[in-house]
Amino acid sequence: MKKTIELLGLHPQVSDYKINIHAKESGELFFVKGKLETVRCTDTCDKEVTVYVDHDEFKGESQFFIYPSTTEDQLRELIDEAVKKALLINNKKFELPAEEQGSYAVESNFKEYEPAELAAKVAGAVFGANTVENASLNSVEIFINKHTETVLNSRGVDKTQVRYDAMVEAIPTYNGADQSVELYEQYNFGSLKVSDLEKEIAGKMAEVKARYEAVTPDFAIDCPIILNPLELNQLFMDIVFDLHYSSVYSQSNLFKKGDMIQKAPEGDVIGITMAGEAEGNIRSAKFDQDGMSLGSIRLVDGGKAVNYYGSNRYGQYLGETPTGELRCLCVDAGTLEDEAFAAGPYLEVISMSGLQVDFYSDYIGGEIRLAYYHDGSRVIPVTGISISGKLSEVLNGIRLSKKTATYGGYMGPEKAVLNQMKVF
Numbered sequence: 001m002k003k004t005i006e007l008l009g010l011h012p013q014v015s016d017y018k019i020n021i022h023a024k025e026s027g028e029l030f031f032v033k034g035k036l037e038t039v040r041c042t043d044t045c046d047k048e049v050t051v052y053v054d055h056d057e058f059k060g061e062s063q064f065f066i067y068p069s070t071t072e073d074q075l076r077e078l079i080d081e082a083v084k085k086a087l088l089i090n091n092k093k094f095e096l097p098a099e100e101q102g103s104y105a106v107e108s109n110f111k112e113y114e115p116a117e118l119a120a121k122v123a124g125a126v127f128g129a130n131t132v133e134n135a136s137l138n139s140v141e142i143f144i145n146k147h148t149e150t151v152l153n154s155r156g157v158d159k160t161q162v163r164y165d166a167m168v169e170a171i172p173t174y175n176g177a178d179q180s181v182e183l184y185e186q187y188n189f190g191s192l193k194v195s196d197l198e199k200e201i202a203g204k205m206a207e208v209k210a211r212y213e214a215v216t217p218d219f220a221i222d223c224p225i226i227l228n229p230l231e232l233n234q235l236f237m238d239i240v241f242d243l244h245y246s247s248v249y250s251q252s253n254l255f256k257k258g259d260m261i262q263k264a265p266e267g268d269v270i271g272i273t274m275a276g277e278a279e280g281n282i283r284s285a286k287f288d289q290d291g292m293s294l295g296s297i298r299l300v301d302g303g304k305a306v307n308y309y310g311s312n313r314y315g316q317y318l319g320e321t322p323t324g325e326l327r328c329l330c331v332d333a334g335t336l337e338d339e340a341f342a343a344g345p346y347l348e349v350i351s352m353s354g355l356q357v358d359f360y361s362d363y364i365g366g367e368i369r370l371a372y373y374h375d376g377s378r379v380i381p382v383t384g385i386s387i388s389g390k391l392s393e394v395l396n397g398i399r400l401s402k403k404t405a406t407y408g409g410y411m412g413p414e415k416a417v418l419n420q421m422k423v424f
Contacts, residue, residue: 001019001021001047001066003072003075004019004049004066004075005017005019005152007072007075007076007079008049008051008079008154009154011079011080011083013053013083013087014051014052014053014079014083015052015053015054015059016052016054016096016153016154016155017049017050017051017052017153017154018049018050018052018096018151018152018153018154018290018291019047019048019049019050019150019151019152019153020046020047020048020050020149020150020151020289021045021046021047021048021149021150021151022045022046022048022147022148022149022150023043023044023045023147023148023149024042024043024044024045024145024146024147024148025041025042025043025145025146025148026040026041026042026043026044026143026144026145026146027039027040027041027115027116027118027119027143027144028040028041028042028141028142028143028144029119029123029140029141029142030139030140030141031123031127031137031139031140031141031142032138032139033136033138033139034127034136034137036123046065047065047066047067048063048064048065048066049063049064049065049066049078049079049082050062050063051063051064051079051082051083051086052086052096053083053086053087054093055086055087057092057093058089058090058091058092058093059091059092059093059094060085060086060087060088060089060090060091061086061089061091062081062082062083062085062086062089063082064078064079064081064082066078091313092317094312094313094316094317095155095316096153096154096155096157096290096312097153097155097157097290097291097292097312098153098155098156098157099155099156099157100156100157100158100159100291100293101156101157101158101159102159102160103159103160103161104159104160104161104162104286104287105161105162105163105286106161106162106163106164106190106277106284106285106286107191107277107279107284108163108164108190108191108284109191109192110144110146110164110166110190110191110192111164113192115144118144118166118192119142119144121192121194122142122144122166122168122192122197123140123142125194125197125198125201126140126142126168126170126197126201127140128198129197129198129199129200129201129202129205130172130201130202130205131202131205132174132205132206132208132209134174134175134176134209135172135173135174135175135205135208135209136172136173136175137170137171137172137173137201137205138171138172138173138182139170139171140168140169140170140171141168141169141170142166142167142168142169143166143167143168143169144164144166145164145165145166145167146162146163146164147162147163147164147165148160148161148162149161149162149163149285151287151289151290151291152291153290153291157291159286159287159291161285161286161287163190163284163285163286164190164191165188165189165190165282166188166189166190166192167186167187167188168185168186168187168197168201169184169185169186170184170185170187170201170204171183171184171185172185172204172205172207172208173208174208174209174211174212176212179212181208181211181212182208183204183207183208183211185200185201185204187200187201188282188408189280189282189406189408190280190281190282190283190284191279191280193280196405196406207350207351207370210350210370210372210381211369211370211381211383213381214370214381214382214383215380215381215382215383216382216383216384216385217373217380217382217385220423221345221347221373221382221385221423222423223344223345223346223347223373223423224345224346224347224417224418224419224421225346225347225348225349225387225417225418225419225421225423226341226346226347226348226349226415226416226417226418227349227355227415227416227418228348228349228350228414228415229405229407229410229412229414230407231349231352231355232331232410232412232413232416233329233407233408233409233410234354234355234357235355235357235364235416236270236272236329236331236410236412237329237410238357238359239255239261239270239272239299239300240272240274240299240329242254242255242359243255243299243300243305243307243308243309244308244309244310244314245308245309245310245311245314245315245317245318245320245322246310246311246314248308248314248318249314249317249318254359254360255305255359256305257305257306257307257308258304258305258306259304259305260303260304260305261300261303261304261305261395262303262304262395262396262398263392263396264396265303265395265396266396266397267396267397267398267399267400267417267419268334268335268336268398268399268400269302269303270300270303270331270332270395270398270400271298271300271301271302271303271331271332272298272299272300272329272330272331272332273296273297273298273299273330273332274296274297274299274309274323274326274327274328274329274330275294275295275296275326275328275330276293276294276295276296276324276326276327276328277294277328278328278330278406278411279406279411280406280411281328281406281408281409281410281411282408282409283327283328283408283409284327284328285327287324288311288324288325289325290311290312290313290324290325292311292312292322292323292324292325293324294323294324294325294326295323295324296326296330297309297323297326308320309323309326310322310323310325311324311325312324327409328409328411329409329410329411329412330411330412331400331410331411331412331413332400332412332413333400333401333402333403333404333412333413334399334400334401334402334413334416335399335400335402336399336400336401336402336415336417337402338401338402338403340399340401340417341401341415343374343376344374344375344376344377345373345374345375345376346374346417347371347372347373347374347382347387347423348371348372348374349368349371349387350369350370350371350372351368351369351370351371352366352367352368352369353366353367353368353369354366354367357391358391359391362390362391362392363388363389363390363391364388364389364390364391364394364418364421365386365387365388365389365421366386366387366388367385367386368382368383368384368385368386368387369383370382370383371383371385385423385424386423386424387421387422387423387424388421388422388424389418389420389421389422390420393420394418394419394420394421397418397419397420398416398417398418398419399416399417399419400412400413400415400416400417401413401414401415401416403415
């Protein structure tokens with residue numbers, strides 16, 4: 001890296017540079033039919049160089065990777081080639097972050113365990129969560145990751161952070177009298193909370209049995225719809241994407257600061273914050289790919305868009321103070337207590353082909369692969385149906401749970417009740 005920095009500094013056409021180094025240590029367990037078949041440890045390191053070239057009123061950029069086998073002559077060629085490519089890019093000029101150094105660690109309880117101990121606790125929670133007769137975990141793969149990320153640039157930025165995450169991939173299987181059903185499960189987390197992991201896997205085991213038993217309803221369904229964190233993340237991220245600096249700069253955003261996202265709220269009022277860190281969130285970071293330190297910013301307050309957010313580059317283009325690429329989605333809890341989800345009728349969505357949210361056409365909906373229809377006295381697994389609604393009306397009447405959940409990059413209400421949705 002010293003030679004790379006030296007050659008970049010000596011090149012007459014290189015105006016600025018940025019180097020991103022990502023070292024990843026991973027412990028991996030592979031189970032087949034409950035038996036541990038393979039244990040694997042990996043240690044990789046990616047080094048990406050971004051070359052910036054100021055030409056006329058523009059600032060072009062180009063990237064290349066460095067490998068252990070890269071020679072000094074090859075480095076010179078890579079830099080020359082990157083300069084040529086950057087001269088073809090006509091981006092508006094901006095300044096790189098400057099004069100920040102430090103080493104940081106993202107908060108996670110992973111560091112409290114030895115790697116083997118942590119993997120064993122995760123495996124124990126996964127396999128211990130299956131209490132469904134005739135159901136099994138056909139295969140399970142567990143990945144425990146430690147990331148060490150460094151950003152340095154020509155303007156004096158030199159930062160390193162350590163962060164952790166884990167992923168469980170599983171194939172839950174239910175063996176019925178006449179057929180078997182398999183599902184795919186991927187669960188990501190940034191801190192280990194055994195009860196949450198057990199709840200996730202237990203829910204998936206119940207789901208695979210329900211998929212076997214599910215029927216296409218031959219009766220009309222007209223009731224509130226309940227969404228869970230996976231779909232709620234999609235709904236609220238669609239709002240957040242609209243407030244990103246890049247969306248505003250390209251004029252592809254619908255909402256502007258001061259616009260009401262909930263025109264006439266009758267349910268819970270939406271509040272959204274984007275943060276650099278949130279407990280257990282797999283996207284938590286101290287700084288972004290440019291080396292920008294990450295804090296938090298309120299984007300939606302009282303159902304109204306109040307701020308934009310985004311990268312150093314696009315923040316400068318808009319004349320805004322850059323927030324950095326905040327990636328942790330934090331949604332305010334609502335007012336609904338657990339008891340509100342006990343009585344029917346309602347349709348709880350468990351799995352969709354993908355929630356479709358379109359603010360321009362004022363639409364929300366999608367195809368349901370599995371849902372639980374609670375008619376007030378029994379629960380019926382159903383499939384082969386779809387839901388749709390007018391997004392503005394749905395948002396006005398949305399009710400959010402008081403209880404919160406962390407799911408991947410989302411932290412917010414565990415459930416939401418949507419009214420004025422059609423089921424067909």
